[in-house]
Amino acid sequence: MTVSRRGLLAATAAAPVLMRVQDALAQGIAPRRGGTLTSILTPEPPVLQIGVNNQGPTLVAAGKIFQGLLTFSPTLEPIPVLAKSWTISPDGREYVFRLQEGVKFHDGTPMTADDVIFSITKFHFELAPRARAIFALIDKAEAPDPLTVRLTLKQPFQPFLLMFDTSACAIVPKHLFDGQDYRTAPAVQRPVGTGPFRFAEWQRGNFIRLERFADYWKPGQPYLDAIIYRIVPDSQSRRLALETGQVQLTQASDIEPFDVPAMRSRPNLEVSIKGWEYFSPLSWIELNHRVKPLDDVRVRQAISMAIDRNFITQRLWFGVGRPATNPVASTTRFHDASAKIAGYDVKAAAALLDAAGLKPNAQGVRFTLKHLTLPYGEVWTRLAEYLRQSLRQVGIAVELESTDAGSWARRVGAWEYDTTINFVYQFGDPTLGVERTYVSTNIQKVTFTNTGGYANPKVDELFATARNSADPKDRQAAFSAVQKILCEEVPQIWLMEMAFPTIHDKKVRNAITNGLGVHASFDDVFLTA
Amino acid sequence: MKDFWRRYRRNKGAVLGLVILLLVMLMAATAPLLFPGSPWDMAGAPFSPPGEMGMLLGTDSLGRDVAAGIAHGARISLLVGAVSTLAALLVGVTLGAIAGYLGGIADDVVMRFTEFFQTIPSFVLAILLVAIFTPSIGSVVFAIAVVSWPPVARVVRAEFLSLRGREFVQAAEVLGKSRLAIVVTDILPNALSPIVVLSSLMVASAILLESALSFLGLGDPNLMTWGFLIGSGRSVIRLAWWMSVFPGVAIFLTVLALNLVGEGLSDALNPRLARQRGAGA
Numbered sequence: 155m156t157v158s159r160r161g162l163l164a165a166t167a168a169a170p171v172l173m174r175v176q177d178a179l180a181q182g183i184a185p186r187r188g189g190t191l192t193s194i195l196t197p198e199p200p201v202l203q204i205g206v207n208n209q210g211p212t213l214v215a216a217g218k219i220f221q222g223l224l225t226f227s228p229t230l231e232p233i234p235v236l237a238k239s240w241t242i243s244p245d246g247r248e249y250v251f252r253l254q255e256g257v258k259f260h261d262g263t264p265m266t267a268d269d270v271i272f273s274i275t276k277f278h279f280e281l282a283p284r285a286r287a288i289f290a291l292i293d294k295a296e297a298p299d300p301l302t303v304r305l306t307l308k309q310p311f312q313p314f315l316l317m318f319d320t321s322a323c324a325i326v327p328k329h330l331f332d333g334q335d336y337r338t339a340p341a342v343q344r345p346v347g348t349g350p351f352r353f354a355e356w357q358r359g360n361f362i363r364l365e366r367f368a369d370y371w372k373p374g375q376p377y378l379d380a381i382i383y384r385i386v387p388d389s390q391s392r393r394l395a396l397e398t399g400q401v402q403l404t405q406a407s408d409i410e411p412f413d414v415p416a417m418r419s420r421p422n423l424e425v426s427i428k429g430w431e432y433f434s435p436l437s438w439i440e441l442n443h444r445v446k447p448l449d450d451v452r453v454r455q456a457i458s459m460a461i462d463r464n465f466i467t468q469r470l471w472f473g474v475g476r477p478a479t480n481p482v483a484s485t486t487r488f489h490d491a492s493a494k495i496a497g498y499d500v501k502a503a504a505a506l507l508d509a510a511g512l513k514p515n516a517q518g519v520r521f522t523l524k525h526l527t528l529p530y531g532e533v534w535t536r537l538a539e540y541l542r543q544s545l546r547q548v549g550i551a552v553e554l555e556s557t558d559a560g561s562w563a564r565r566v567g568a569w570e571y572d573t574t575i576n577f578v579y580q581f582g583d584p585t586l587g588v589e590r591t592y593v594s595t596n597i598q599k600v601t602f603t604n605t606g607g608y609a610n611p612k613v614d615e616l617f618a619t620a621r622n623s624a625d626p627k628d629r630q631a632a633f634s635a636v637q638k639i640l641c642e643e644v645p646q647i648w649l650m651e652m653a654f655p656t657i658h659d660k661k662v663r664n665a666i667t668n669g670l671g672v673h674a675s676f677d678d679v680f681l682t683a
Numbered sequence: 684m685k686d687f688w689r690r691y692r693r694n695k696g697a698v699l700g701l702v703i704l705l706l707v708m709l710m711a712a713t714a715p716l717l718f719p720g721s722p723w724d725m726a727g728a729p730f731s732p733p734g735e736m737g738m739l740l741g742t743d744s745l746g747r748d749v750a751a752g753i754a755h756g757a758r759i760s761l762l763v764g765a766v767s768t769l770a771a772l773l774v775g776v777t778l779g780a781i782a783g784y785l786g787g788i789a790d791d792v793v794m795r796f797t798e799f800f801q802t803i804p805s806f807v808l809a810i811l812l813v814a815i816f817t818p819s820i821g822s823v824v825f826a827i828a829v830v831s832w833p834p835v836a837r838v839v840r841a842e843f844l845s846l847r848g849r850e851f852v853q854a855a856e857v858l859g860k861s862r863l864a865i866v867v868t869d870i871l872p873n874a875l876s877p878i879v880v881l882s883s884l885m886v887a888s889a890i891l892l893e894s895a896l897s898f899l900g901l902g903d904p905n906l907m908t909w910g911f912l913i914g915s916g917r918s919v920i921r922l923a924w925w926m927s928v929f930p931g932v933a934i935f936l937t938v939l940a941l942n943l944v945g946e947g948l949s950d951a952l953n954p955r956l957a958r959q960r961g962a963g964a
Binding site: 389390410412416469470527532535536538539540542543546553554555556557558 | 721723724725729744745746814817818900901904905915918919921922
């Protein structure tokens with residue numbers, strides 16, 4: 155599978171990205187060179203070096219400076235970036251990547267296989283826990299020639315390619331990091347990558363400016379002269395900046411859900427919730443199974459049935475997102491649409507609680523739970539209030555506890571809660587993003603593990619089967635079976651497949667072209683006149 | 684007493700304040716009858732404007748009745764105002780009495796301690812205390828009491844300083860009364876009128892402080908308060924003005940009423956001062 159830059163488009167995997175340019179051409183809008191795109195980052199990232207920091211805002215801005223070997227389409231098919239082609243051996247253990255020619259870092263040095271191997275086996279392996287867990291499977295990493303990387307795995311691992319997007323494994327220049335402490339190397343403060351834009355200026359608390367990189371490996375691209383990310387801490391000011399045209403693009407949590415309908419009605423703006431397929435965050439009520447009576451499956455089913463997910467999606471998130479149907483987001487691979495949790499049914503929920511022997515007292519209260527409100531902003535507080543009223547209808551009294559972000563993470567990590575809200579990225583494959591919440595081997599005193607303490611040997615076994623088999627069919631069978639079990643046992647109360655609104659001026663073209671949306675490199679983004 | 688009421692009545696504003704305050708109290712007392720059930724219940728469609736769907740003051744973003752929230756919130760606001768003022772009075776009067784009556788080193792120590800609290804911006808301190816002790820009704824009352832006792836201590840100390848040299852106090856001392864008895868039965872009753880006036884204003888500022896804390900999301904998450912209503916409605920004010928305006932009016936009226944009552948009390952308790960003011964005006 156070889157891709158030349160302009161020709162042979164239709165036959166190659168590069169089609170989804172470059173097709174957009176073709177689409178634009180077909181509509182009579184040729185990409186226009188020039189112009190500055192102004193956007194917003196919330197909150198301000200601590201550094202722009204992927205690996206040293208992998209939080210949302212860092213990934214958005216640094217995704218323009220750095221590139222990975224691949225990126226992913228909305229259906230999570232791999233798309234070539236720095237790797238122009240790749241082959242996987244039939245036993246699923248050997249991956250050979252052919253790199254693009256003529257790729258230069260922003261300091262002028264050419265990118266070679268050495269940089270790629272360094273980024274995979276040293277840089278991200280040491281810095282990022284998520285990368286380490288998976289790159290630990292690499293047995294051998296070799297460079298037969300400067301433009302070829304061969305990785306041999308200890309065992310087949312089918313979701314392996316998903317780890318090569320910029321957000322998971324940005325390619326960094328070996329000569330600027332090797333032999334130094336990666337966190338304190340000077341390059342962390344002035345990041346150097348291969349992306350279409352190079353780091354220019356950062357006034358803390360004010361803005362980050364990225365400039366067009368003239369030696370970018372795609373000729374003629376990028377189209378924009380510069381991208382400016384402004385730091386605007388107040389959500390209403392962000393909304394105003396977008397309305398007045400001071401910024402042309404907002405993403406992630408920049409605009410609060412309740413402001414989205416007003417943005418939808420503005421003729422010059424386009425609102426999209428696409429471009430989060432790779433991350434696919436799923437939110438749920440996190441139950442601590444050590445707290446009675448949450449260990450009783452009937453109680454968990456009752457809680458799940460007492461909640462109207464449509465209300466949450468429509469009234470709290472104003473339609474930005476979809477009601478969850480099972481533990482695997484529907485945009486993630488191996489989602490089984492036939493496995494579904496029971497729908498909203500208050501009577502059935504009350505009957506289940508009666509069956510569990512939890513009779514209401516004189517005030518109509520069966521039992522009392524504490525709920526640790528997720529301290530990520532207003533909409534989460536409203537959600538907690540909604541849950542309290544919904545559960546009260548079936549006789550479960552809920553007491554809310556407020557906390558700050560640091561204490562929330564500490565208390566969830568230490569299992570010091572009855573119930574709370576949690577949401578995690580699923581990274582395109584249940585082995586990468588779903589397994590960790592349900593297998594008993596991952597019951598740890600660490601946030602975003604199986605903190606609830608759910609344990610079921612059958613579930614453990616099915617996730618292990620899916621992790622270790624090389625054949626997607628076997629994996630689908632295991633994942634389908636596990637989704638059915640989880641929907642019966644509802645170890646956590648899934649609420650919503652979250653989406654974040656990307657809102658941009660209609661003059662901004664190609665803002666979302668793949669499954670990573672605004673995290674993409676923007677080398678094909680342009681402003682119409 | 685009759686005389687007191689006659690003097691109070693002379694201040695028209697104070698009478699109006701008293702009427703408003705009594706109405707607010709009535710609303711607080713009858714809230715469970717007027718709006719049975721919890722003010723958190725989602726009673727109607729979210730974002731209903733006032734007057735629609737039988738909701739007098741509209742509903743909030745979850746469909747909760749704003750009028751029910753205001754009525755039930757009155758209970759919490761008045762309760763927090765009263766309890767935290769009582770707590771602040773207890774601390775302030777005690778320390779002020781010690782400083783004013785004993786004088787000397789005790790006075791120095793107590794006053795430096797008081798000044799220490801007065802130099803810290805009170806709202807910042809209140810936020811800090813609530814954040815440390817996690818938001819609950821207890822920690823909110825505690826924080827408000829901690830930041831509002833210093834003025835009481837200073838007023839009481841000043842009164843005690845001027846009163847303790849008077850003849851009736853000296854007479855009591857000669858009679859061999861214990862110091863505690865002198866403070867409680869002789870001096871304190873004579874220092875009461877500024878304390879009464881001050882405390883009515885403290886209730887008002889306590890209600891404001893509680894609302895400000897709830898507005899910032901530092902109120903008790905299980906109690907409906909006016910500040911919470913404004914705080915939760917603020918972000919959608921361009922969509923639904925009624926969610927924050929009506930609770931704001933409730934706070935405004937109550938605080939205004941308390942201030943008017945305070946002024947009326949001051950006039951009634953210090954007739955000479957009131958006459959001077961009247962003549963001057």
